Amino acid sequence: MPGTHPRELGLTADCESCFGLCCVALPFSASSDFAVDKEGGQPCHNLRDDFRCSIHERLRDRGFPGCTVFDCFGAGQKVSQVTFEGRSWREAPETAARMYAVFPVMRQLHELLWYLAEALTLEAAEPIHASLRRAFDETERLTREEAGTLERLDVSAHRAEVNELLLRTSELARAGLKGTERRGADLIGARLRGARLRGANLRGAYLIGADLRGADLRQADLIGADLRGADLSGADLTGAVFLTQAQLNAAKGDTTTHLPPTLTRPTHWTEASAKPTQTPRPRSPRHPSRGRRR
Numbered sequence: 119m120p121g122t123h124p125r126e127l128g129l130t131a132d133c134e135s136c137f138g139l140c141c142v143a144l145p146f147s148a149s150s151d152f153a154v155d156k157e158g159g160q161p162c163h164n165l166r167d168d169f170r171c172s173i174h175e176r177l178r179d180r181g182f183p184g185c186t187v188f189d190c191f192g193a194g195q196k197v198s199q200v201t202f203e204g205r206s207w208r209e210a211p212e213t214a215a216r217m218y219a220v221f222p223v224m225r226q227l228h229e230l231l232w233y234l235a236e237a238l239t240l241e242a243a244e245p246i247h248a249s250l251r252r253a254f255d256e257t258e259r260l261t262r263e264e265a266g267t268l269e270r271l272d273v274s275a276h277r278a279e280v281n282e283l284l285l286r287t288s289e290l291a292r293a294g295l296k297g298t299e300r301r302g303a304d305l306i307g308a309r310l311r312g313a314r315l316r317g318a319n320l321r322g323a324y325l326i327g328a329d330l331r332g333a334d335l336r337q338a339d340l341i342g343a344d345l346r347g348a349d350l351s352g353a354d355l356t357g358a359v360f361l362t363q364a365q366l367n368a369a370k371g372d373t374t375t376h377l378p379p380t381l382t383r384p385t386h387w388t389e390a391s392a393k394p395t396q397t398p399r400p401r402s403p404r405h406p407s408r409g410r411r412r
């Protein structure tokens with residue numbers, strides 16, 4: 119329950135229990151993230167009959183790095199096993215459209231649950247734990263609504279309510295650190311090597327391709343920050359607030375990057391190297407990375 123880290127609350131993808139929803143429901147465009155175009159509702163050609171990805175071990179080599187950085191926060195298995203009670207879109211094609219419509223709503227709810235659960239682990243947020251718990255319980259209740267209710271849910275309004283609490287949590291977690299204010303900042307390709315960003319507000323900042331090698335990002339609020347291609351080699355992310363595994367998966371780093379204990383080092387991160395790394399320019403700061411992570 120709240121107070122437990124989100125990883126232990128079923129808020130991470132369990133692809134074994136999912137009907138490959140992110141590989142079917144979501145669209146993607148041919149780009150550096152995906153090798154082909156795919157319409158929403160159309161199964162990816164790499165999706166097998168057993169809902170497993172046939173190129174899972176080679177996604178990056180085969181031109182699908184976007185699939186490795188998507189995180190459904192456990193929404194896929196919730197929709198598959200709870201909302202649709204274990205009947206797949208293959209078994210019951212008449213439910214497919216509704217299932218695909220519910221999935222993105224559920225993903226947003228589960229993402230909120232992740233953040234709320236993390237907030238409830240923070241001692242600094244103790245003054246608002248009661249409110250955070252209520253928001254967690256209400257969000258969890260919504261995830262158990264039936265498909266029609268979820269389809270009609272004003273998830274944006276719910277997000278806005280929860281966001282007020284997450285903002286307050288962030289303020290409490292960063293209190294006294296005098297962190298720099300860079301909310302939503304355009305820091306694409308920025309040279310921030312060794313930057314002192316402890317306690318910084320980097321909510322929603324565009325850090326695509328930024329050079330953050332050796333940066334001090336302790337207790338920085340990174341909720342929604344776009345870290346695609348950012349170089350975190352040697353950076354210190356200890357205590358970073360609202361950082362997710364998907365953000366790390368989209369970034370670069372190495373064995374000297376300090377991570378919060380609840381997140382894991384992506385397998386594609388390189389060994390620490392003395393060689394300077396390049397900071398790629400992005401195609402688009404808002405391009406969604408979508409795919410399937412197993």
Ligand code: SF4
Nearest residue numbers: 141162165171185410
């Ligand atoms: S992980 Fe990506 S490539 Fe594999 S089936 Fe899913 S969408 Fe297709």
